[in-house]
Amino acid sequence: MNIVKEIQEALVLVQSTLDKGKSLTEKERQLLFLVALAEEAHRGEK
Amino acid sequence: MAKNELNIVPPQAASTHLAIVQLTRAGDLVQTLQAASEIKKEKPQIQLTLVARKHYSDSLKFLLETVFDNIVTIDTPKLFSSNLDNAFSELSQTLNLISKTPIDALVNLSFCKPSQYLCGLIKANHKLGPWIGSDNQDYISDKWSQLLYSTVTQGPLNPFHLVDLFKLIIGVKTKKDSNAQQMTPRKPVIVVHPFASTDRKRWKPHKWSEILYSISKNHEDHTIYVVGAPNESQLAQEIFSGQLIKTRKNIVNSVGKTKLKDVFERLTEARLFIGHDSLIGHLASLAKTKTMTLALGSVRPWETAPYGANNLVLSPRAKCFPCFPTEKCAQYICHSDIPYQVVTNFAGLMLKDKDLKLEIEKSTSPFLTGSCRIFLTEFHKKSNLIDLCEIDIKSGNTADILRPLYRMTWALLLGELEENREFPLLTKEAHGKLLSVMDGIKYVYELSEFGKKYSLSIVEEVAKDSPSLSKIKANSQKIDEIDKLLSLVKNSHPSLAPVIDYYNIARANLPGGNVVEIAQNSFFVYQDSALATSILNELIGKTLAEYKINLNQNSNTVSR
Numbered sequence: 001m002n003i004v005k006e007i008q009e010a011l012v013l014v015q016s017t018l019d020k021g022k023s024l025t026e027k028e029r030q031l032l033f034l035v036a037l038a039e040e041a042h043r044g045e046k
Numbered sequence: 047m048a049k050n051e052l053n054i055v056p057p058q059a060a061s062t063h064l065a066i067v068q069l070t071r072a073g074d075l076v077q078t079l080q081a082a083s084e085i086k087k088e089k090p091q092i093q094l095t096l097v098a099r100k101h102y103s104d105s106l107k108f109l110l111e112t113v114f115d116n117i118v119t120i121d122t123p124k125l126f127s128s129n130l131d132n133a134f135s136e137l138s139q140t141l142n143l144i145s146k147t148p149i150d151a152l153v154n155l156s157f158c159k160p161s162q163y164l165c166g167l168i169k170a171n172h173k174l175g176p177w178i179g180s181d182n183q184d185y186i187s188d189k190w191s192q193l194l195y196s197t198v199t200q201g202p203l204n205p206f207h208l209v210d211l212f213k214l215i216i217g218v219k220t221k222k223d224s225n226a227q228q229m230t231p232r233k234p235v236i237v238v239h240p241f242a243s244t245d246r247k248r249w250k251p252h253k254w255s256e257i258l259y260s261i262s263k264n265h266e267d268h269t270i271y272v273v274g275a276p277n278e279s280q281l282a283q284e285i286f287s288g289q290l291i292k293t294r295k296n297i298v299n300s301v302g303k304t305k306l307k308d309v310f311e312r313l314t315e316a317r318l319f320i321g322h323d324s325l326i327g328h329l330a331s332l333a334k335t336k337t338m339t340l341a342l343g344s345v346r347p348w349e350t351a352p353y354g355a356n357n358l359v360l361s362p363r364a365k366c367f368p369c370f371p372t373e374k375c376a377q378y379i380c381h382s383d384i385p386y387q388v389v390t391n392f393a394g395l396m397l398k399d400k401d402l403k404l405e406i407e408k409s410t411s412p413f414l415t416g417s418c419r420i421f422l423t424e425f426h427k428k429s430n431l432i433d434l435c436e437i438d439i440k441s442g443n444t445a446d447i448l449r450p451l452y453r454m455t456w457a458l459l460l461g462e463l464e465e466n467r468e469f470p471l472l473t474k475e476a477h478g479k480l481l482s483v484m485d486g487i488k489y490v491y492e493l494s495e496f497g498k499k500y501s502l503s504i505v506e507e508v509a510k511d512s513p514s515l516s517k518i519k520a521n522s523q524k525i526d527e528i529d530k531l532l533s534l535v536k537n538s539h540p541s542l543a544p545v546i547d548y549y550n551i552a553r554a555n556l557p558g559g560n561v562v563e564i565a566q567n568s569f570f571v572y573q574d575s576a577l578a579t580s581i582l583n584e585l586i587g588k589t590l591a592e593y594k595i596n597l598n599q600n601s602n603t604v605s606r
Contacts, residue, residue: 006130023180026167030137032182033163034125040160041122 007035063147064216065095065170067154069120069161071243072102073350074208075110076328078155080353081212083113088218097144097164105306109332118144145169155212157195174215186555189460190214196547198349202368202445203544205453207432209353214461230334232317234268236261236393237309237330239321240285241278244371246343246378248322251284253386255291260390262294265397268317273309273326274301318396320389327352336396340389342380344371348434348449351423356402358392359421359434360384365443383417403437410438429463441473447480448541451585455578469592477593480586486539487586490546491579493528493535497572500524504565518561525568529553545582549575
């Protein structure tokens with residue numbers, strides 16, 4: 001499985017944590033950082 | 047919750063290990079370096095860590111290492127080179143590296159989403175600048191970062207240079223710039239960087255061909271080095287394809303052929319740098335070289351001009367300048383506002399070792415400089431913050447008039463810094479617009495007073511023996527309504543956006559662990575908002591009064 005699919009699947013779990021009003025775990029916050037970085041890379045940021 | 051993840055203490059009181067996050071571009075890294083070098087001078091024992099993108103920091107390592115004790119890089123391609131587990135592992139290693147020594151204060155000087163998540167992940171006793179907590183909410187606790195976030199890149203009304211804002215966020219005392227320009231002996235060298243990050247910020251190659259030809263002819267005893275990155279080689283080829291420029295022997299095309307370190311060394315020996323708003327201009331100011339910046343398109347020169355005294359900035363008079371990077375523009379009207387003859391003339395003046403301001407004042411003429419504005423940077427005598435002083439000043443637009451008034455207001459309220467200034471020149475049109483701004487100010491003031499009243503009502507209700515929940519709710523709803531009305535005032539009076547946005551952010555970041563504390567702090571924020579609007583009201587009022595006095599004096603002179 002490529003990293004994009006892995007991130008997409010992991011994001012579903014993050015959304016579910018947020019929907020339940022729970023605090024995000026360290027790993028979930030790391031994932032959100034990676035997503036933000038990937039989005040910027042997609043827009044051309046190095 | 048997330049607010050308990052830090053204490054709010056100014057960094058100068060806490061920091062022995064200060065970590066600065068700067069995830070934006072190379073130019074911002076140099077400006078961060080300029081601010082960080084001041085705190086290092088003030089506190090030589092401080093341990094400084096920089097967190098930056100590898101792509102931008104590697105080429106500047108030779109400079110960054112002179113100020114920062116540790117440089118930790120974010121290597122995006124490496125993070126995504128394999129699978130998600132590997133990315134997590136890489137990131138954890140990076141986070142461990144950043145906080146190997148416990149961090150007293152973490153400062154985020156980059157205003158991008160990744161930096162905010164990263165600052166949420168880094169453990170530190172105190173955090174400044176924006177970060178995202180475990181509740182996925184944004185936090186900015188310090189006033190100067192709140193101001194930066196609410197005004198920079200939002201419009202033409204931020205009155206402070208980015209380096210000054212960085213210094214104020216970090217907590218550097220504003221002192222006189224001790225390093226005057228060109229302390230070291232210089233060679234007959236001129237460095238030119240005719241490029242910028244986007245097309246709207248730079249002239250077309252043919253215009254640069256003409257300028258380079260003229261300067262090389264006027265200064266035959268000088269060597270002109272044209273510098274740039276490998277990805278700018280194609281544009282350089284277009285510049286050097288002109289027939290006239292080919293005849294000049296004292297121009298060297300070194301675009302794509304030299305490393306940044308070599309360019310910096312060249313700048314340290316050069317007598318003059320000419321270019322657009324770009325990384326090389328910031329390097330030139332770091333090298334204490336005289337600079338001439340041609341600010342075009344979306345550049346806001348008062349935010350990003352080369353930092354230091356006596357730097358020359360030319361900008362267009364076009365009404366659409368400065369635009370937003372996202373606005374479509376096919377014409378680039380502002381590009382034709384700065385005639386190339388002005389650049390070549392002023393280059394000659396800058397190479398003379400005479401009083402530059404005086405020389406420029408003598409040589410301005412409506413034929414040449416009618417369509418462009420001329421600024422010289424200087425440190426304000428009282429606040430020591432950098433100022434863009436216009437030469438041959440004419441009546442400006444509303445933003446030009448309001449920017450210094452905002453600057454005086456923020457400097458006083460947030461930094462307890464006083465700045466004396468001359469009254470801005472007004473036109474009849476600007477006079478009318480300022481009267482309308484004053485109407486808006488009255489609304490903001492009145493709404494702030496209502497905000498104080500309802501915040502206080504909540505505090506009083508909670509203090510009762512049996513507080514009424516419905517009354518607390520009703521007051522809270524009134525405060526929500528005030529915030530909605532304030533955004534309506536912002537729509538009808540866009541020039542009040544800085545004051546409305548700033549206090550919106552301050553209210554969104556109210557400290558406090560219970561209703562009483564939050565309501566008390568809400569009261570103080572509304573009180574500050576009322577105070578800011580009264581100062582602005584007074585400054586605008588005095589500007590209008592001065593305009594009327596001048597008008598009466600002129601009409602009396604004419605009637606005599």
